[in-house]
Amino acid sequence: MAWFGLQPGATVLLEFDGAERRPSRAPPPGDKKALERVPIFVGSEPVSGAVTVLVAPGKKVDHMGIKVEMIGQIELYYDRGNHYKFSSLVRELDTANSLVGNRQFLFDFSNVDKPYESYSGLNVRLRYFVRVTITRNYGTITKDFEFAVQNVEPEEPVMNPSLKMEVGIEECLHIEFEYDKSKYHLRDVIIGKIYFLLVRIKIKHMELAVVRREAAGSGATVYNESETVVKYEVMDGAPVKGECVPLRLFLKPYDLTPTYKSINNKFSVRYYLNLVLVDEEDRRYFKQQEVVLWRRDVG
Structure with a gap:
């Protein structure tokens, strides 16, 4: 439940139907405007609830109309x-x-398409909210009440091939790595293995990172930002020729979102598995492979 004050002597509250039973999420990190947990809706669900205007005893609130609007914006x-x-x-x-007294209004946005997931990134935010507007002779007052949208794909992708690739430095290093698939849900486990076919450099350690790459804007104005959201040490010490190192990375503990491709022609979010080898002179050798992330359940 949220509120804001109106003058003279009135307070407005909004409550979404079933809010106490609905999954919710914390505000995105760094979002100073979002102070409370917000309810989560699946894209196909109706958004409904009640707006209540509380009028202080002995006061009267004159207005020219009250409306409620459901907005999705980037x-x-x-x-x-x-x-x-x-x-x-x-x-x-x-x-x-x-x-001249308390008044409650019910609202219902049914059969409303909410095609995109809520997102808060480095250069872009996609948000949904219900805006209450009270128009008065001496000014219009508005207040936004946030909610989040998560779109699930309960079925496994029909096509989900494994990822295989060979990487090498001529006459110095030759490795072959394999990931079990190319599409992962947000609570999945990345399973893979790395074969060392030739090792003539002194490798100190190896790590696997999940990198999120965000592209915001369009045309000549596009901002590309990358951040490492997961870093996992695979091996500590020098491998030998013929060695096979297993990979197992659990995604559930990390703050990941699905892959977003050209959302409303305004932004994209892609994920990459970044395999990094570091030698004893701290030189870094790496190879990136794009993977697709998707949401299987809400929360």
Whole structure:
């Protein structure tokens, strides 16, 4: 439940139906505006609830209309003056009136397409919220009530081939690595193995990283940012020719999102498995392989 004050003597509250039973998520890291956990809706679910206007005893609230709007929008941090709405529906709650006591209004946004997942990244945010607007002679007051959207794909991808690749430095190093598949759900386990076919450099250790690459904007104005969200040490010490090193990385503990491809032509988010070898002189050898992440359940 959330609230904000209106003058004179009124408070507005909004509660989503079934909020106490619904999964919720914490505010994204670094999002100073989001202070409370927000309920999670699956894209096909209706968004409904109640808006309540509490009027202080002895007070009267005059207004020219009350409406509620469900909005989905994309915000690019370098373009703060512009918000790109991809979804917007309005419901009128009350016409011009005077409130002399508490009043509750029900709202229901059914059969509303919510095609994209909520996302908060380095340069872009995709958010959903219900906006309550009370129009008055001396100014319009609005307040946004956030909710999150997560879209699930309960079925395994039909095509999910393994990833195999050979990497080498001529006459110095030749390795072959294999991951069990190319598409993983967010609570999956990456299983793989690395074969050392030729080793003539002194390797100190090897690590596997999951890198998130975000591209925000379009045309000539595109901001590309990469961040390492998972780093896992696979091996400590020098391997020998013919050695096979197993890989096993659990994704569930980490803050990952599905892969996003050209969301409303505004941004994309891709994931890469980055295999890194470090020799005794701290030279780094690495190879990246793109993988697709998807959501199997909510939460």
